[in-house]
Amino acid sequence: MDDFVRNKLVEWGLSEWVGKFKDEQIDSESLCELDDQEINNLITKAGPRVKFKKNLKLLKEEKNTNQETVISFQCQQQHEDVADVVQCEEEHEEAADVVQVLPSTSDTGKRKPDLESDASRLQSPAKRQRQSMPGFEEPTILSNVKNIMAFVHSRLNEQDKLSAFLKKKISDLETNKRELVGVFGKTGAGKSSLINAIIKEKNLLPSGSVNACTSVMIKVEANTYSSKYEAEIEFITKEEWNEELWSFRQFLDNNKNQKKEDDDYHDAVEKLSALYGDDWRKSFENLMDRKYFKEIPEFLQSRRKILTCESANELSAEFVKYTRSDSKQEESDEGKTWFWPLVKCVTVRVPNRPLLQHVTLVDLPGNGDCNKSRDQMWKGIVGDCSTVWIVTEINRAASDKEAWGILESVSSLIGNGGECQQIHFICTKSDLLDDSDDLSSADIHDRIVKRNIQANDGVRKEFNKRSKIKTHFTDDSFKVFTVSSKEFLKGKHLSPEDTEIPKLKGFLQELNDCHSETVNYVNGAYGILSLIEGARRRKEGVGKADDVCKVLEKNMTEKLDQVKKAVEKAIKDFEQCLTEGVKNSKTSDEKLKSFLDRDKQPSFFKTLEAVVRKDGMHKTKKGEHINLNTVLASCLTDSIDEKFRKTFPNDVKGGYFDGVISRFSLDTNSLIQKYQDVKLQLIFLQTEEDKIKAKLNKIILKEKKIIYNSLTEAIEKNMKKCYEDARKISGNDALKKMRKTIETHVSLNRNMYEDAKETMLEKMDELMMIICKELKETMDHSIKLSLKASALSESLPDVSEHLETVQQHYNEDLLHTVTAET
Template identity: 50%
Template sequence: MLHTIEPVIPESHNNDEYDIHDNDARDKLTAVYGEEWTEKSCEQLMEPRYFREIPEFLSSTQKSLPSKSAKDLSESIMKYTRNGTKDKQKEKGWYWPIVKSVTVRVPKNNFLQHVTLVDLPGNGDRNKSRDTMWKEIVGNCSAVWVVADMNRPVAEKEPWEILREISSQLGNGGECRHIHFICTKSDAMDDLHEYNKADAQALILKANQETKEIVNEELNKETKLKKHFSDECLQVFTVSSKDFFRGEYLSPENTEIPRLQEFLQNLNDCQSETLNYVSGAHGILSLIHGANSRGDDGRNEDVCVTLENNLSFQIESMKDKMNNIKANFEKCLQEGVERSKRTCEDILKSALNPKRKSGYQGFHKQLKKAVENGGICKPKKGKEINLNMKLTSSLTDSIDEEFRNTFPNEGKSGPFNGVISKFTLDTEGLKQKYEEFELQLVFLKSEEDRLKTDMRKSIRKQKKIVYRSLTKTVEEAMQDCYKQAALFTGVGTLQNMRDTIEKHVYASKNTMFEDAKNNMMKLLKDLMENVLGRLEKTMKESIELSLRTDEHSLLDVSSELKEVQEIYNELRKSS
């Protein structure tokens, strides 16, 4: 998908007084016009001749590039995925700066059906639109693969910096359940040809094991990462793609690629639950549709009352447990608020006065960029500057463990310490006592399971909003300060920006962190009330529909049965 370029072309762009300092904007302009944009007016730059190759650009629609082979596709998308060589970066026709994303669809590939592989930039992207998308996608990933060279998996700084920087976005602020550290080129040894195949394989496997031990030791040191992920979530692989295809030294299993394939296949197999559910729904609706009218001896009211009593008991039990969770959150967050008040000035001072070998050379530009961009700057090299996350760090640290226990990404307990998973109307236990209502009880059990599954998925999305609210509140509270700091120019700009930010934090610290806590607690309370309300309302309606219909108005599921029948048939064809 391509961006519109008009917002980055000021009407006076060719005026001598105007100079584009924004590299992002300059790169976009050069991608479309080459260097000639500096000599053209805005009206001239909108002439159709510039967009003959990319007419979709003007309407911000997707551009499709169908190809018959992987080689042809690689060649056709090159200009949309690369900046070109250094010599060609100033030439037009290299469109990567204006591309938001590239999606490759491979037809008739059952292996990756329902699974999306996303290749993301190592530590984000300097292009603002792609960086925003990168952060959003990271939060939606169920598994993350970090790829590093086998020969220096620990020495390479970037993979470890990635894990540290995005651990909260993957864990409490995301949905990630697996992090795989993949060491590549496990067979890249210079002297392997001197050994027979068995000895070469033994040598490679020994090196692989040593590498895994080294990486696991390093992972155990990553306290920030361990706050969000258990040992079971972290795995190390040593792979050789070349030997997987050639089989020169290693058996396919020892390249460990089959293990990764199996992992992907298991992700895919999870989708078969859709067919299982629809199949179950189809059977239940068929039974209900074909059931004969039951006798009216008052027993249906007995089972209704029993189910409603069970529902009330379960809801009250859930409320009690959720109130305990709220109390724990309140306690942890209040401790975080007090710690934030005590430490925020020191944390900010460290962020505004980073220790560098080159002193503060270049830092004033990065800080300037940060205040112009809401407190965030992504430099060409080095770590991202995020003043908002720095200021929120004591708050997030205070709640991380409690949050992870309440909303785990992994395991089977589910959200709110498992209270939703444990919810039950005890329909199985009632079948023996009320045999004539077995079909209705089966239906209610199906509704209960469906609702709990839907709610777990919904909570997984909502909990990210709850967690991210801490940083969001602080970010919003800092915006006026950033705007004021961005106005400084000339001599003393760096110190003026520092002073402005520090004064604002000092004046706001008694309310800003308290507001962040209160906002999170409100979102948590709203989420809990929504869960309880939806569960109670839906199950009451299901009980009413299945058991309080008289003999003249039995539940008519003919239309639902027809709809499910069609879905069921389609799923059977594609399975």
């Protein structure tokens, strides 16, 4: 789903259906192609459906009138005096001489002489942008180049292969990837206050109550299409909640004498009471009745709920019931319904926050959720985070077992199994001092600074002891911050810089600014316009083009061979490592035995019962993360971790497969010097190289996570039957029998390690085929279309001025890149 569709739905008063359109991936291209049946499936209510069809019809009529012109090109400034108006009209008249006139909309076959409509619609963007181009802000540059490419797109026909190829290339320029920053921390550590301070919204995320905790995932990002504060709520499905109710009923019936402090008993009661009050205690029979979901009909309709407010305070009050769990409810909350047990994720969008234009902060609850889709989303988001923040209070940061436990439990998910490049260990509440009443402001400042230095040193020493974390991350990727959200907002004893909030904001700004959307778009546009202009100009030199093709195809064969050999070598190395890992499977058995030997602990039976009920994974109330599947897979993951990190570094600049992908080149630079007649076509191929390498980096980053996690997933799949059998055990000696069941299953299924190894190697082979296929097919097709297609100068538009404009932006980007690197 793109911003165009979202904006239209909001504009038409249909914002509550945004989630459904997003789920079905309806974009600007597919919106106008929807038929009646598809619209009925998307919008299930008659009233909104009628409104949608009416507006869609008007949109189609407008599109037809504009001859598929995507964007209406108008003067950028609102002219305030007569001289400006005259200048604008002169530009329109000049544009009429250089821009192809659209077919007539009149019955006589002649163009209507309507200056206001046609001239503004057809005006060449390059003409009006040339004067004010120097010093453009990045969003303005991106907008201008998008306008140019939309204009060119509208003037290309689809009657020949080259034009169709060019239209697709322009459409493929659109990108909208966001950088994810995952925020972890136990209740009361100050996560919400930290995020509020970062985005300068003191009361956006609820904080302050030690009895309340964030129970669902909350994403915070910029609202780029509206000036409102918005929360988009995604629910689990009705079927999933029904299954949870059944599980709760079975659990509570089988544990009627359960102690209230038991983790699972507490969780079940808390969820049921939040949504149903005391009704669930009377009967489980009618808990899916519609009366319980009157406020959230979207849940029953499998749609997302959209909350829109004018202020952060108002939105916070609205969405708190969808995100928070209160262990000790106040009397004023009696009878209040909380919907967080039904929520998978809440996305909060804040207006006028350029800092979060390309960055999303994700407030993450702990893992171990019994809901499968919620757990899968959690794992997916964690694996997609480019940065992870671990938030803890400064007074015990180095010794906080839960904070370090969180980091250790996710290290493989965010490291080799993810794409995290940096870990920020954030020590909060740095302004809180004991016995500071009689101290001067200067003394308080000095004591805070001194303690911050001590905390920083202590955390770094602790990091160096954590071998499990250091397997996936180097010292350079680990940073410590000592922050005070309170002091940043009030500034009583510390300067803003001393609170280190500005440092975190600076990091986010860099992450936001380094987003390559503008650079990638400009580079791609430059290549496409070069190809169009090169094809138009080419009248002779066809023989030279054939010579260039032969050289390029030869270079392609050689470079592809290098890529294939590098990947094959990596696969062979991994096979050797995994073979050794299978031989060392006893190390995993020993770790499993160490866990099961806790049977003398009073509460261990309940812990093991929870572990098998959740297919090997459980998080205790004390913060301990247990995953028997990763324990068993450790013999394999330990054998490849170091090699895997070097082969698939999360910092893409390091280069995958020892940099063979980043070094891939058809040597177009030297060919440009030799074959000036096809220089523009070769420039296009240069930009195509950059695009395909960027695309491959994304593919590899995605696939490497799947490859690494396949080891644990294969073990989990093998252990599923074991957990099912263990769940059925009850009565006398249940703990002993449960333990025996697990040990016997593992000893009789030694082949699961070999199966996991083969699964990973198969996925590596698949990746090699994807890489080689993408490189060969993309570049082959681009070479043939750019150099072998016949010159169709009559059908291709004149883009010389557009090329000049975009080339200047391209050169500016190149200059900025070189300057930054030096």
